[in-house]
Structures are given as structure tokens and as C-alpha cells.
Amino acid sequence: MTLGSFISPFGGTAAGSTSSSGDDLAMFQALHSIEEAARTGNAAPVILWIARSATLNISVPIPRHVTLSFAPGAVLTLSPSARLDIQGRLDAGTERRFDLRADARVFLRGPLDEIHAAWWGADADAIAHALNVLWDRYEHGSEPAPIQLSGPYHLEAPVRVEPPAAVTRQDQLVDVVIRGRHYGARSPMTFQVKDVDHVGGMDALLAIDGKVTLTLEDVGFDVTRSSGRPGARSALTLAGDHDRSLIEGCTFRLGNAKGIDVTVLGLVWRDAFLDSSRGLSAGVGFGALLILLAGLAAASRKADRVSVSRCDFEGVLPDKAGSSIPIAVDATAPTMMDVSDCQFRGAYDCAIAFMGSDLVVTHCAFDCTTNPDAADPLRGVDIHLGPRDPSASDAGGLIASTAHLTVTHCVSTSSTFLVGRQAPSSTRSGGALLTNVLHQPRSTPSSDGASSIRWIGPYDRRSLTLQGCELGAPVLLLGVASEGAVVNLGTRFVGLSGTREEIIGGSADSVVGLFSPIEPPRT
Numbered sequence: 001m002t003l004g005s006f007i008s009p010f011g012g013t014a015a016g017s018t019s020s021s022g023d024d025l026a027m028f029q030a031l032h033s034i035e036e037a038a039r040t041g042n043a044a045p046v047i048l049w050i051a052r053s054a055t056l057n058i059s060v061p062i063p064r065h066v067t068l069s070f071a072p073g074a075v076l077t078l079s080p081s082a083r084l085d086i087q088g089r090l091d092a093g094t095e096r097r098f099d100l101r102a103d104a105r106v107f108l109r110g111p112l113d114e115i116h117a118a119w120w121g122a123d124a125d126a127i128a129h130a131l132n133v134l135w136d137r138y139e140h141g142s143e144p145a146p147i148q149l150s151g152p153y154h155l156e157a158p159v160r161v162e163p164p165a166a167v168t169r170q171d172q173l174v175d176v177v178i179r180g181r182h183y184g185a186r187s188p189m190t191f192q193v194k195d196v197d198h199v200g201g202m203d204a205l206l207a208i209d210g211k212v213t214l215t216l217e218d219v220g221f222d223v224t225r226s227s228g229r230p231g232a233r234s235a236l237t238l239a240g241d242h243d244r245s246l247i248e249g250c251t252f253r254l255g256n257a258k259g260i261d262v263t264v265l266g267l268v269w270r271d272a273f274l275d276s277s278r279g280l281s282a283g284v285g286f287g288a289l290l291i292l293l294a295g296l297a298a299a300s301r302k303a304d305r306v307s308v309s310r311c312d313f314e315g316v317l318p319d320k321a322g323s324s325i326p327i328a329v330d331a332t333a334p335t336m337m338d339v340s341d342c343q344f345r346g347a348y349d350c351a352i353a354f355m356g357s358d359l360v361v362t363h364c365a366f367d368c369t370t371n372p373d374a375a376d377p378l379r380g381v382d383i384h385l386g387p388r389d390p391s392a393s394d395a396g397g398l399i400a401s402t403a404h405l406t407v408t409h410c411v412s413t414s415s416t417f418l419v420g421r422q423a424p425s426s427t428r429s430g431g432a433l434l435t436n437v438l439h440q441p442r443s444t445p446s447s448d449g450a451s452s453i454r455w456i457g458p459y460d461r462r463s464l465t466l467q468g469c470e471l472g473a474p475v476l477l478l479g480v481a482s483e484g485a486v487v488n489l490g491t492r493f494v495g496l497s498g499t500r501e502e503i504i505g506g507s508a509d510s511v512v513g514l515f516s517p518i519e520p521p522r523t
Contacts, residue, residue, distance in 0.1 A: 007034065008049040020055035020079070027060055034066060047091075050074045059083035064110060070097055078104035086110055094118050094150070100129065108133050112145045114179075122150065127159050138167045138174060146177035149219065151190035158202050158232075159191070162209045173213045173241055182220030182251055189220035189253065193231040204237040204261065214238065214245040222253040224316055234258035234328075243304040252313045254324035254348070259313050262306060262329040262337075262356070303334040303357045308342060315346035315370075324348045329356040331387070339364060350384045351414075354403065359385070361407045368414035378454070382414050383407070385432070386421025386456075405432040412439045416473075418453045420464070433465045440472040440494070451476050457485070466491040 009030035010023065034046055043065050050070045055077040062068050062085065069091035078084060080102035088110045097119045098106050106129070108115065115133050120126035130147045137144055153159070163174045180190040191205040205221055208214050221235035235252050236259065238245060252259040313326035326344055329335050335356035344351040345367040352361070361383065370380035378384070385403050405420070417439040420432055432455075439452045452471035455464050456478045466475070467489040474493075477485065 005045065006047050006049060008051050010051050010054050020057055023054040024056060024058050027054070027056060028058070031060065031062075034063060038063065038065070050076060053077070055079065056082050056084070060085070062086040062088050062110075064088050067091055070095075075099055077101065078106070080104055083107065092116070092119055094148075096121050098129070106133065107136050109137060109140055109142045112137075112143075114148045115145050116148045116150075118148075118150045122153070124153055124155055124157070124159055127153070131161060134176065135164055135167050138163070144175055144177075146179055146215075149178060149180045149190055151180060151182075151220075152188045152192050153190065154192050154194040155202070155205055156194045158204050158207045160207045160209065161212060161214070162207075163212060168211045173211045173243060175213050175215070176208075177215040177217075178219065179217045180219035180250075182218050187220065189222040189251070191220070191235070192222045193225050195225045202232040204234045205232050206235070207237045207239070208242065208245075209237075209239045211241045212245075214242060214247070216245075216247045216250060218249045220251040220253075221259070223257040224253060224255040231255060232257055234261040237261045237263070238306065239263050241304060242306060243302075245304070246307045246309070247311060248307075248309045250311045252311065252326060254313065254315050254326065254346075255317045256323045258324070258328045259326040260308065260328070262327075262335050264304075264334065303336045305336045305338070307338045307340075309338075309340050311342045313342065313344045313346075313348075313351070315348040315368075317347050325350050325353050327352045327354075329354045329359075331355045338362070344368065344382065349379050350381045352383045354383070354385055354405075355387065357403060359383075359403070359405050361405070361410060363408070364410045366410070366412035366414050366417070368412075370415075372415050378416070378419055380415040381419050382412050382417045384419045386419075405434075407432070407434045407437055409436045410438070412437075413442050414439075415441050416451050416454060417471075419456070420453070421456045431463045431465070433467070434469055435467045437466075437469040437471070439470070454478060455486075461485060462487055465489065470494055 007030050009026040030048065034048075037043070046066045048062065048066050048068050050068070051074065052071065053073070053075045057079040059082055064087045066087075067089040068086055070093065072093075073095070075096055075098065076084065077099040078101060082101075082104045084098070084105070085107045086109065090108060090110065090112065094116050095118065100106065100120065106120075115130045117126040117130040120129040127147070127149065134144060134147060136142075161176055161178075163176075167174055181187060182190050193202070193205070205223060206216075206219075216236070223231040223235050225231045234257055235254065236247070236250075238260070241264075242262070247260060308327065315324040315326075317324070324347065326348060327337075327339065329337060336358040337354070337356060338360045339352065340360075340362040342364045344364065347370045348368055349370065351366055351368065352359070366382040368380045368382065372379045383405065385405055405418075407418075417437065418432065418434070441452075452473040453464070453475040455476065457463070461484040463485045464475075465487040469491040471491060471493050475486070
């Protein structure tokens, strides 16, 4: 061992002491030499070279002017209660570098471009260790760094991202950047469900809870299982405060699950609300009250803005078996959401179920294979504003009373493009504006009840504006409409018999057509 710019405490080759006590002594001597040199004024940059795997039973501080560097395949094993505090730089590549036993910890407080979860292994615990490093950097004033995932991670429980109270002090949101390596069909999914019998349906594969501004890039989610057993209720859950969050370039493979699930309540509280509502056979009023209380709580805080860009959503189950919802914003979330350059395909009940405040959808393609039927005419909808459960329409209408939708340059071959539920006087700040939307359902509208838009009222003037659209099925107004509820600016209707500007579709005992009000069925 020579003192200077390069120090190798465990020898220059893989040969050396195989005892943990010998490793402790070698590391102690190396750090003592570095400390003595610094005391004499020689604090020049030093490379501390880990030439082979070693086991440490002691806590080790790495000074700021020291770079910890690893040879290929070298791993530091930390015994229980041992600490590795790296104040300098880390040169670790993308291999596994740390094996932590029990409550051992690694602190990376020096300059760092990325935190690689692979440094701790290839399972979900590695992600937890990477997150602990990020929280520690926030607590000690170090510049936060993005977390780089490898995968695939076969999960038995959700990966939870929830900053500790010491990190979220003063009600500030914490920036969390997570990057995957899912770059297309040939790349493995980042998060998958471990296909073993004892793993039941999880809440989510990745759960973000608390005050977090999330940036998620190039991550793949697969919530299906080859055995057909439930995988997870959602791929990604955003709960709590999540303003300015961005989900970009991600892939979602869905069965009976949600893709992106947004709620303002914590996951525990939200699930309690939903379970209480489901469990009351005659208590729809109580369930609606719970939703309304959640909505009132959400109204007391500003809306969070969430952006979803360049994502691919696929419902993989057959038509009658699939009930996925790629994007769901529930009644508790006063969310402003931008969805752009995304693809929605396969079997889904609803591509975007939105009960937030403002939704902007731009340059998206919808191709749903789910068809509506007599039991559920709202299956296979691309965008749904307001409550999807008709029994909760009153409470949902109050909560979503200011919801506003803007859709620009989108194409769809699904049975229904838009379903909107509006409460009276809600369209003063709400309603929908569709510009250059092309909707051409695969099936014949007159045969299966397909419609381009089902607008459910009562509603006010200028509730729905259609500008330069081309629709292949009727626009239905269900309920009582005020005069001028729909503004038509150059929209064309194209059916099997060519371009028509008046009624298309319909049946012998009802009138189905452009802007034709229809009384709801009597119960």
C-alpha cells in the first residue's frame, strides 16, 4: 500500500485476507493514512480502490477529497449496524457494490449524478435502499440525484415512495426522479408481479404517497399474471400532494387494473372510503357522503398539475374479462392533468376516467376493443368526465362541478369517444371543447348503440363545443338541455352512407341524432 493518489486497502488483486477482521484493519489503516496526510496539508484527491469483495464490521467515513472506486465484481458487505458514510465521490459503475445485513446503511453525501438501485442488488429492497440514500441527501443538504432502475423487479409487495417527516418539513414537496430502461417492446418490463400462489392482489406496483413531485421516465409496468390470478389494483398510484409530477415514456400492460391512479387522500384513507362504500348494499347515500366529504377536503387545497406524455397503455384481457382503466383521477383529487402523445389500445372500460378540475388531451390515439352492451352501455369509453357509477351521480356531479375538458387533434376507433356528466350551473367554468377530433368506431352505430359523445345533464349554455371534428356516430344529449347547450363550429358527421349533417343512427322507438335531447329512461 502506497500513499498518494491511489490507495488499495485490500491489495491490488483478488487475493488477500478473507477474514472480516482483517478487512476492518486494512480499511482502518488506509483511512488513517489518508487522515494523517490531510493533517500535514496533503489533502490532494485520493482514489480508494476496492480491489476485491470485503466484509466490514465497523462504520467507515470516506472524506470529501477521496473517491471510492470499485474493481469489477467487488462488493462491500456491511455487517449489522455498520455504516458507510461517503462524503466524496463514488465510482461504482452499474454493478452490485453493497450487501447490507440487517440495519446496515450506506450514505452517499458527496457529488453524485445518479443513484443506481443496482448497487444494492436486483430486488425491490434495492429500490428501498436507493430511496433511503435520496432521503438522507435531502436531510443533510446534498443535491438530490435521480434514481436509476434496472429491472425487471418481480414484486410481492408494492414499492412505496413516501418521504419521512424530516424531509417534508415546512410543507415543501420533495422532487423524486425515477428512470427506468424500458425502451420498447423488446425491453423487459421494469415492474412485474411475482407469479407465486401466496402473492395476492396488491394495491399498486409503485405507490407514491405524501408530498412528492414525481418525475417517472421509461418505466414499464405489467400488472398481469400468467396464472390469471389478480396481480395489482393499479400500476402506479399518486396519493397526497403531487403537483408538477410528470410521467413520460412509460408503458402499462393492464388486466383488471388501473394504470395511473390519482387521489389526494392517503392510500389507507382512500381505500377505507371505497371499502365502506362498496360494503353497504343499501347505503349508497353513505358511500356518496364519504366521497363528498373527500371532495370537500380536496377543495380546500389548490389543484395539483400532473402531466402524462408519450405513454403506451394496453388492456390485454378479452373484451368481457377486461375492465382496466389506464388513467383514473378520483373525486378526492383536484387535479389538473395534461395527457399528450399517448396510445390507448386493447380492452378497457374507460381510457381516462376523470373527476378532477381540468383535463387537457392532445395528440392521443384510442383503439378500444371493448364494446358496450345493454347491461353497461358505457363500457369501452375513451374519456369519461364525472362519476362512472350512476348511483353516485349526484355527489359526483357536485364534486366535479368545475371539471373542464379540452381535447385537440385526437383519433379514435372505439365505440364511444366521450361521456360527460354535468351538474346544473357547472359549465360556467366547466364543460368540454373538442377541436379536430376524428372518431370512427369500428362497428355500426345503429347496431350496437355506439355514439361519439354521450352528454348527460342537465347542463347550461355552451356546455359542449365541437370545432372542426369528424364524428362517425351520433352526439346524444341525455337529460334536459338549455338553449345553446351545444356549439357546433364546422363539425362533420360521417356514416356508412356518406357525409350527413342531420340525424344518423337511431331506432324505431327513439330519436338518436345530433343535439337531440333524450329523456332518461324511467325507473
